[in-house]
Amino acid sequence: MANATQGHMTLPVEVGQEEVVLDLYKRWQADALRDSDGTTMPDSLAEQDCDIYSVLCIVRADQAYAKAHPEYLHRKYLSSFPMTAMTNELVIKPLEGYCSEKYELDNNSDPKRHWEVRNRTTGDVVSVDQWDFDAESGTVIVRECTPYHEYTASVMVRQVWDSVSMYNALTNGWTGDKIRSLDPYHPECRAHLKRYFAQWLEDHPNTSVVRFTTFAFLFVIDANEQNQDIYRDWTGYGETVSPEALDDFEKEYGYRLTPEDFVDAGYYNGTYKVPSKRYLDWMAFIQKFVADFAGELVGMAHAAGKKAAMFQGDHWIGTEPFLPSYQEIGIDINVGAVEDGVALRRLTDSAGDQVKEARFYPYFFPDVFREGNNPVTESMSNWVKIRRAMLHKPLDRIGYGGYLSLANKFPHFIDHVTQISDEFGTYRQNSAGTESAKIGGKVAVLNAWGLARSWLQNQAQDQRFYVPPRPDVMELVGNNPLECLAGLPFDVEFISFEDILANGIADDIKVIINTGDANSAWSGGEYWGNPQIVTALREFVGKGGGLLGICDPSAHLQNGRFFQLGDVLGLEKETSLTMGRVAQPVQLDGEHYLAQCLTGEEDFGNLSYVYSQAHDMSVIASQGQHLAMTARQYGEGRSVYLGNLPFSMTNARLLQHVLVWLSKSENESYAWLSDSALVDACYYPATEKATVVNYSSEPQQLQVTDKSGEKQTITLEGYEWRWMDA
DSSP: OOOGGGOOEEEEOOTTOHHHHHHHHHHTTEEEEEOOTTOOOOHHHHTSSSEEEEEEOTTTSOHHHHHHOGGGBOEEEEEOOOEEOSSSOEEEOTTTTBOTTTEEEOTTSOHHHHOEEEETTTOOBOOGGGEEEETTTTEEEEOSOOTTOEEEEEEEEEEOSOHHHHHHHHHHOOOSOOOOOBOTTSHHHHHHHHHHHHHHHHHOTTOSEEEESOSSOOOEEEEBTTSOEEEEETTOOGGGBOHHHHHHHHHHHSSOOOTHHHHGGGTTTOTTBOOOHHHHHHHHHHHHHHHHHHHHHHHHHHHTTOEEEEETTTOOTTOOTTSGGGGGTOOSEEEEEESSHHHHHHHHTSSSSOEEEEEESSOBSTTTSSTTOOHHHHHHHHHHHHHHHHTTSOOOEEEOOBOHHHHTTOHHHHHHHHHHHHHHHHHHHHHTTOOOOOOSSEEEEEESSGGGGTTOOOOOGGGGGOOOSSTTSOOOOSOOHHHHHHTSSSOEEEEEHHHHHHHOOOTTEEEEEEEEOTTBTTTOGGGGGOHHHHHHHHHHHHTTOEEEEEESTTEEEETTEEETTHHHHTEEEOOSSSTTSOOOOOOBOTTSTTGGGOOSOOOOOSOOOEEEOOTTEEEEEEETTEEEEEEEEETTEEEEEESOOOOOHHHHHHHHHHHHHHTTOTTSOOTTOOOOTTEEEEEETTTTEEEEEEOSSSOEEEEEEOTTSOEEEEEEOTTOEEEEEO
16 A cells, blocks of 8 residues: 555445555555445455544444334334315324335324324314324324314324435445334443444454444435435434433423424424524434434544544534534544535534545445446536635545445546545645635624534525436525635634624624525524614624625514615515505616626526615616615625525625625735636645636636735636645
């Protein structure tokens, strides 16, 4: 093997591919080997003098125990699909419409204690005396119904087919038994898994890094009778429920959660929703348990002389890297699934001194590495987004996963990854693990989640009707300001409304961004009905701060306003309640600083239905009479509105200009700031190195000002990434 101290990549291995591994180990500058789901580490490679990553999903590891103890399987609440009562009696099949291979009714939960029937027309809970569960037929019989009212039964179910196993069977043609996942919340199960792990450590003497996938609970994917996804929430806590946990929660918090607290009228507490206090309490309860259990496993790994890595792609619940409790676990390496700039920043911006390792897409699976497909297309689309975000927060390592035999059938892809690895190695050398210089002041993204959900994609309504080429890799459409922001040279943090209520707005924040669809957690929903929130934001801008609103900022219908900060923005949105007003002609302010920044290539997405309510506001761009971009002075501060901001390099550069103007920095000169929309530039004070990166496949020319104030004109080839002395 090559000198491991010079490498930076984790390379997947596979029995029968030993010669390929030895070749790519050098070409791809690897310093670690790993097995993947479905592959085995060859003995000859396991004994090599380099780091050996071994994948372990502890809750899926012992299938014999899982089959013998169905009472310890992952459980969750599912609500039956609403049924209308035509008479005074209604028979509900709770699992009708759901995947019969994935779920079964939980016979360890007492229906009368742990289940619930609701009249969805009135919202009332149906008394347990008015319904019964027939175990033989698997039905709930509801009596004394009100005809033509809708009813649902919320039931606890066991998941008898793990979501990852199901995905691999349906997408990648895996055969074999349906894998089940165990819930370590139960003391007996937890003790067994620790014994299993102790033996696993003995059986893997050559393993230097234990790569945990799921410590306790997997993300939520629910499927219908056709095995198609009907609900997916990577950060949802739906599969963390059990009667024992509910009882313990009641003892600790002093109140009992109901099935409705989990099924949430069919919304299942989706991350896009403003979380309830009860759901946040449950999350905190589970986070405490998972951090404790994960800490025990990591301690065992350390005692055996091994490092511990956590893969954030499959596991998040209870181990969110932005939570303070995460640092108590003792993880050594954070491995993040990274397909774009936002995912990269979600990995690199997390606190702690863990090594940050990006696992790149495409995964070496047959859904991509198949005859007639070109995996380089997806990889390059990802890489150009990743590397622009990589400039601003340091990344330590990269890696891949899957079947190396599949990737080796595509020589062009092998060469492509060789170039990626070379570029990454040069990046590590020139950046030396430090951050690039930032411009302006701190930018804060305000939503209902704040720090805990930093750099999570703000999915908008357009996503629901978009069919990406690969459903497992999310492509955001309609509105994607975070991807635009991910590659810009600003100091970014995420704050919540609760932060403002508790601590106000920090003095170092210069600009606040509020973006998202109305009523969502991203925009803020009912938080905007709190006068303390609205007043704090008005005061922030009035005393010199900047506010950027995108899509539906401060949206909450109350007191004659839809935009609660409409006075700051000088705007209102038509919600079919003010149509008696006559639309006013739109006059563009072509002299405004931001108007001078437009190129004509900007994309403002869907029509905004937003109109002016102030005479002292500048309209920078419009789509007919729909305002697309506006700017306004408010007291000593400034505000900007954007109808939508899909990701493009032109839109990213526009966002840069907007943030500079909002922070009142438009008259300052910054070194190594690109004037080309398709080229990013920055420099690293710690190493005195500067870099320019061409996002496009075509040659580009840019002009930058170096640190001495001299203008430099630079020409780059397509996709070129160049370094130089600052």
